[in-house]
Amino acid sequence: MGVLRLGYLHVRETDLASARQYYGETLGLTLMNEEPGKLYFKAWDEWDHHHLVLEEGGAGLAKFGFKVSGLDELERLEKGMRNFGLETVRMSKNETLAVGQGVRAVLPSGHIMELYHDIEYAGTAVGTVNPPVRPRHLEGIGVPRLDHALLTTEDPALMERLFTEVLGFRASHRLVTELGDKGDLIATWLFTTHKSHDIAFIKGPSGKLHHFAYRVMDWSAIRHGGEILSMDNVPVAFGPDIHGLTRGQTIYFFDPSGNRNEIFSSDVETAADFPTVTWTREQIGHASYIGREVKESHFSVT
Ligand SMILES: [Fe+2]
Incomplete structure (x- = not known):
């Protein structure tokens, strides 16, 4: 496995x-x-x-x-x-x-x-026998679980090779400069589960964190999350909005030290035999957002 x-x-x-x-x-x-x-x-x-x-x-x-x-x-x-x-x-x-x-x-x-290969189990808040759909009282956004991380690297193609050839991942989505042999890889979204991605790499300074994301249930949970972010005066980087790439419903925001977080919901499922979806740089607006405008800071701030 x-x-x-x-x-x-x-x-x-x-x-x-x-x-x-x-x-x-x-x-x-x-x-x-x-x-x-x-x-x-x-x-x-x-x-x-x-x-x-x-x-x-x-x-x-x-x-x-x-x-x-x-x-x-x-x-x-x-x-x-x-x-x-x-x-x-x-x-x-x-x-x-x-x-x-x-x-x-x-x-x-x-x-x-x-x-x-091993970590102590602590158990979920709802248990394993007749669990309710969620705990009755959740604090703040009440995120259910960690979903994925996006890291920056000077060589996304090398990282894609490592993760696919050695670690058994597959690419669900790739962003390239252009189609064909002349195209360079800008970013790759890699999965080992059935999610759109468990980890992704985008071209940028090596060793940096772009963001890590928490999975929430749906668009209404994104809205609820936005309300909490506003109440708590959390700096919002982008959203709420929808990605074309991964069909992620999203808000990006910063923790008190400037680490970027995301709340994320997506209906995209993957399987080992699914073809990779390719996005080209000239359509990065559609790949990224309804607004079709990518803030420069989204890529420059890590
Ligand atoms: Fe993300």
């Missing part, structure tokens, strides 16, 4: 106190653990112990992790990454709280990625 899903992100925060308030009260995440300089959060419909670790100091992405289906798969993917030219190191159980043993690598994009 290989890589199962995007499991966690470790994100840097300049001020942990304001980050705690924002992720707890605005996004509605549950604080699972805290230690000096670190906060661990999960969302209400997630099983794992956490999906987000906030680390005090700076801004941006410290590392991210994908859960894989077993130790044998971990070894197979480790070999594959080494054959691809990456250096890997083993990480031991509980090196990250609640996370089992795994493999860590610095990707050609400069990001640190971890693969692991």
Whole structure:
């Protein structure tokens, strides 16, 4: 089965106190653990112990992790990454709280990625027996779960090769300069589940975080999220609007340290045999938004 899903992100925060308030009260995440300089959060419909670790100091992405289906798969993917030219190191159980043993690598994009096969289950807020559709009382937006991340890299084509040839992902959407052999890859949306993407890479400075996104149920949840963002004076970067590319209903906004978040809903499903959808640069307006105008800051701010 290989890589199962995007499991966690470790994100840097300049001020942990304001980050705690924002992720707890605005996004509605549950604080699972805290230690000096670190906060661990999960969302209400997630099983794992956490999906987000906030680390005090700076801004941006410290590392991210994908859960894989077993130790044998971990070894197979480790070999594959080494054959691809990456250096890997083993990480031991509980090196990250609640996370089992795994493999860590610095990707050609400069990001640190971890693969692991085990994380403690904490259970969802609605349980496994006759669960209601949601908890009765949710804080703020009340996001159900982490969905995807978009990272920047100077070489999106290389990252697409790594993720498709070694890690078993497929591209659901690609954005190119032009069709045909002369076209260069600007961005690629990669999936290992049935979502439009679990991770995406867009051309830009290597090692940077563009955004990470939370899945919400539908357009009405996007509207509700917008209301909460307004109430809490959260700086909104874009939206609410709809992407042509991935048909994502979306709002982008910034956490107190300037890390970009998104609430995202999409009816697009993928499967391993589905052809890749291609978008060309001259149609980037339609690929991106109803308004068909891409703010320069959407690509320049990471
Ligand atoms: Fe997104």
